[in-house]
Amino acid sequence: MWTSSSGWQQGRLQPDVRAYCKRFLSRVTSIFFEQFAPGHGLRLGFIASPMDAMWGTMRDVEMDAKHEALCQILADLDGLLVAYSGGTDSAFLAWAAHRVLGSRMLAVLADSPSLPRAELAAALAFAHDHQIPVRVLNTAELNNPDYVRNDAQRCFHCKQELFVQMETLRQQLGFAHLAFGMNLDDRGDFRPGQQAAALHQARAPLAEAGLFKAEIRTLAQRSGLRIWDKPAAACLASRVEYGRPVTAEALTQIERAEEAMHSLGFARVRVRHHGSLARIEIAREELPRALALPVFDAISRAVRACGFLYVTLDTEGYRSGSMNAILPVDALGAAQTEIH
Numbered sequence: 001m002w003t004s005s006s007g008w009q010q011g012r013l014q015p016d017v018r019a020y021c022k023r024f025l026s027r028v029t030s031i032f033f034e035q036f037a038p039g040h041g042l043r044l045g046f047i048a049s050p051m052d053a054m055w056g057t058m059r060d061v062e063m064d065a066k067h068e069a070l071c072q073i074l075a076d077l078d079g080l081l082v083a084y085s086g087g088t089d090s091a092f093l094a095w096a097a098h099r100v101l102g103s104r105m106l107a108v109l110a111d112s113p114s115l116p117r118a119e120l121a122a123a124l125a126f127a128h129d130h131q132i133p134v135r136v137l138n139t140a141e142l143n144n145p146d147y148v149r150n151d152a153q154r155c156f157h158c159k160q161e162l163f164v165q166m167e168t169l170r171q172q173l174g175f176a177h178l179a180f181g182m183n184l185d186d187r188g189d190f191r192p193g194q195q196a197a198a199l200h201q202a203r204a205p206l207a208e209a210g211l212f213k214a215e216i217r218t219l220a221q222r223s224g225l226r227i228w229d230k231p232a233a234a235c236l237a238s239r240v241e242y243g244r245p246v247t248a249e250a251l252t253q254i255e256r257a258e259e260a261m262h263s264l265g266f267a268r269v270r271v272r273h274h275g276s277l278a279r280i281e282i283a284r285e286e287l288p289r290a291l292a293l294p295v296f297d298a299i300s301r302a303v304r305a306c307g308f309l310y311v312t313l314d315t316e317g318y319r320s321g322s323m324n325a326i327l328p329v330d331a332l333g334a335a336q337t338e339i340h
Contacts, residue, residue, distance in 0.1 A: 063215055063218065063219065066209045066210050066211050066215065067209075067219055069208075069209040069210065070096060070205055070206065070208075070209035070211065071096065071099075071100050073203075073205045073208055073209055074096060074097050074100040074101060074205055075100050075101070077097075077101070077176065077177045077179065077203060077205070078101065078104055078176060079101075079104050079105075079173075079174065079175035079176035079177065080097055080101055080104065080105045080106075080175060080176070080177050080178075080179055081105070081106050081108050081166050081169060081170050081173075081175055081177070081178050081179070082094045082097055082105060082106070082107050082108065082179050082180070082181075083108055083110075083162060083163075083166065083178070083179065083180040083181065083197075083202070084107035084108055084109050084123065084127070084134065084181075085109070085110075085115075085119070085123060085181075086109070086119055086120075086122050086123025086124075086126060086227070087181070087227070087230060087232065087233060088213075088216060088217060088220060088227050088228065088229075088230050088232075089181035089182070089183055089206060089213070089216055090107075090180070090181035091123070091126055091220075091225070091227045091230075092181075092206075092216050092219065092220045092223075092225065092227070093179065093180075093181045093205060093206055094107040094127070094132050094134075095130055095132060095220075095223070095225060096205075097179070097205075098130065098131070098132045098133070103133065104175075105133070106133050106134070106135055106173070106175070107127055107132050107133065107134040107135070108134070108135050108137055108162075108166050108169065109123055109124070109127075109134055109135070109136045109137070110136075110137055110139045110161075110162045110165075111136050111137065111138050111139065112138065112139045112140070112141060112142065113142060113236070113248045113251045113252065114141070114158070114235040114236045114237045114246075114251055115235060115236070116233075116236060116255050116258070116259075117255070118259070119233055124136075126226075126227060130225075135169070137162070137165050137166070137169070139158075139161045139162055139165060140161065141157060141158045141161045142246065142247075142248060144157055144161065147161070147246065148245050148246050148247070149245065150237070150240055150242055150243060150244060150245055150246045151242060151243070152192065152242065153192050154192075154237060154242075154246070155191065155192045155193040155238075156192035156193060156195050156196050158193065158235070158237070159192075159193035159194075159195075159196035159197065160196040160199070162196075163178065163196050163197060163199070163200040163202060164200075166178050166200070166202075167200055177201075177202075177203055178197075178200055178201070178202040178203065179202060179203045179204065179205055180197050180202050180203075180204060181204075181206060182194060182197070182204040182206065182207050183206045183207055183211055183212055183213050183216055184206075184207050184210065184211065184212045185212050185213045186207070186213075187207065217229065231267070231268055232320060234320070236251045236254045236255055237251065239254045239270055239271060239272050239273050240254070240272075240273045241272065241273065241274050241275075244273070244274075244275065249307075250273050253273065253278075253306050253307045253308065254271050254273055256306040256307075257271040257278055257302070257303045257306040257308070258270070258271050260302035260303060260305070260306065261280065261282075261299070261302070261303070263302070264295070264298055264299065264302060265289070266282055266283075266286055266289075266290070267283070267286065268282070268283035268286065268318050269281065269282050269283070269286075269318060270318055271303065272314075276308060276309040276310055277308065277309070277310040277311070277312060278303050278306075278308040278310070278311050278312070279312050279314050280299065280303065280311065280312065280313050280314060281314045281316075281317060281318040281319065282313070282314075282317055282318055283317060283318045284317035284318070287317055290313060296313075299311060299313070
């Protein structure tokens with residue numbers, strides 16, 4: 001159960017502790033009597049398996065309580081626009097909001113050259129499959145010199161463009177709130193976009209309900225949602241080295257190169273744009289297959305065909321947010337201070 005003290009990050013509704021304890025104790029009691037039921041005696045493995053079962057039950061009950069809290073939070077947000085990207089967090093939030101609010105919610109999908117066409121199609125397909133109303137907004141962050149400059153605040157300018165458009169749409173539709181898919185794990189990451197959300201009083205229902213990323217994936221899996229294990233997919237601009245201008249041409253190069261890598265059978269991969277050089281990050285579990293001369297040649301041909309002169313393979317493998325490693329500490333600290 002999560003608490004906080006300020007702004008939109010507040011835990012505005014917490015799971016009912018008494019109900020949680022009642023359900024937990026009831027389950028523990030049932031496990032105990034299963035082991036000591038008359039005529040059964042003491043079962044082997046009692047010490048280990050019931051303790052494992054009790055801890056598992058406690059986690060399940062807590063997750064159920066958080067899910068209930070999420071539903072109540074959403075019910076209190078009658079009239080809601082959800083920033084929707086098709087990733088696990090925003091997709092689960094949009095799905096849950098639609099189940100609770102029905103026509104009083106709308107998923108808003110930002111479309112620009114930084115969104116891969118495959119991701120756009122997948123997001124629209126998920127919304128269609130679950131009858132979630134969705135509106136596509138064409139965002140124009142590439143017209144903003146502050147975004148194109150590509151410094152440590154690029155993500156802020158991107159999300160600012162989205163939330164400005166969402167706020168205009170919210171007023172047009174007469175809806176009450178904006179929301180986005182931040183979870184509790186995100187609060188510890190370098191994410192300047194959260195500052196833009198805070199400026200527009202956007203709610204973070206998943207975080208308010210105390211949900212971590214792994215719990216959201218579990219709830220999505222239980223609900224039969226295919227996005228439960230979808231890999232994280234940051235925007236294409238996150239692949240461009242800081243200080244190098246973000247252009248539509250560079251984003252197209254990256255998208256084509258990553259599609260080529262996927263066609264070669266690599267599931268988790270990033271193509272980092274360093275001008276004429278493409279630095280390929282492949283998930284470490286997939287690296288052994290890449291370390292063969294015929295595969296080297298195939299990668300080189302495929303990526304150079306996308307407009308790069310040089311292709312290099314990063315021996316550290318895929319790391320989410322690896323571009324942030326070169327940012328000075330004061331830039332990271334300043335961004336985090338502004339967010340919180």
